[in-house]
């Protein structure tokens with residue numbers, strides 16, 4: 001059922017202290033409460049808090065853990081995909097991946113997306129609203145609690161354009177890296193953007209040197225504008241200038257994501273043009289054999305084209321990797337579960 005309770009995961013430590021004292025509790029109760037919230041506890045489980053305090057909290061606030069609407073687990077590689085319910089009845093997707101170095105979560109930052117990329121299931125389902133910082137945090141806490149794990153890496157690459165939800169996303173990053181919170185270092189926090197150049201520059205000035213991934217997908221402005229309408233506002237030269245500023249201000253290497261689509265952007269001419277755009281920059285190109293998305297007409301590039309594309313980039317001196325596709329058997333492409341749920345609701 002939809003609720004209008006305030007989400008305590010949106011509160012900073014100082015705000016929790018103000019709340020605790022306003023409810024007649026000593027300041028130290030805030031740290032106890034926060035400890036429980038970050039462990040995904042319900043109010044009933046917060047046994048070291050006075051019962052009256054817990055009762056007042058329960059009546060007016062939510063502890064922030066999200067409800068698990070669906071959970072799909074890959075039999076191939078253990079990737080787990082979640083459809084998570086928010087307090088107002090909306091839902092988002094999050095994905096948990098297991099790597100040699102530990103658990104990594106891919107989280108959503110908006111319900112839907114305004115950016116309209118032609119290859120994306122999230123764009124097809126439309127935009128509803130941005131998530132609060134606590135709702136982004138809640139995805140990680142929900143997965144940690146559900147599987148009794150500790151997520152050590154987070155990528156903001158789920159549903160939504162993170163930089164279109166700038167204030168909440170930056171607040172989330174500060175909360176996630178807080179050593180009294182999740183304690184995830186900037187190096188292990190990654191944000192993926194379709195290329196909002198102004199916000200990239202703004203982010204570079206926040207003192208938060210997180211890993212920045214930029215979805216490129218075509219080295220030609222005309223084609224990129226067709227695939228990604230954001231390119232009309234921020235064409236390639238503006239975008240790459242902003243990325244240079246990000247690297248200068250943070251010292252971090254940019255990752256350019258390039259989804260290879262059969263017959264669309266997987267030619268040798270595309271690869272050669274990409275080399276000329278990126279040569280000499282502190283960057284890395286991540287080639288992604290694109291997931292097939294119903295309704296877009298896009299198909300995954302052939303193995304031959306993928307390998308030849310990779311070879312041209314490497315020969316041009318570009319640092320390039322091919323992304324391992326996780327969760328192939330559970331349709332882990334972002335937005336697909338939410339779209340299916342929307343369609344179910346409408347029927």
Ligand code: SF4
Nearest residue numbers: 113115117120123160
């Ligand atoms: S690819 Fe990302 S930015 Fe583009 S529409 Fe999908 S969610 Fe939005």
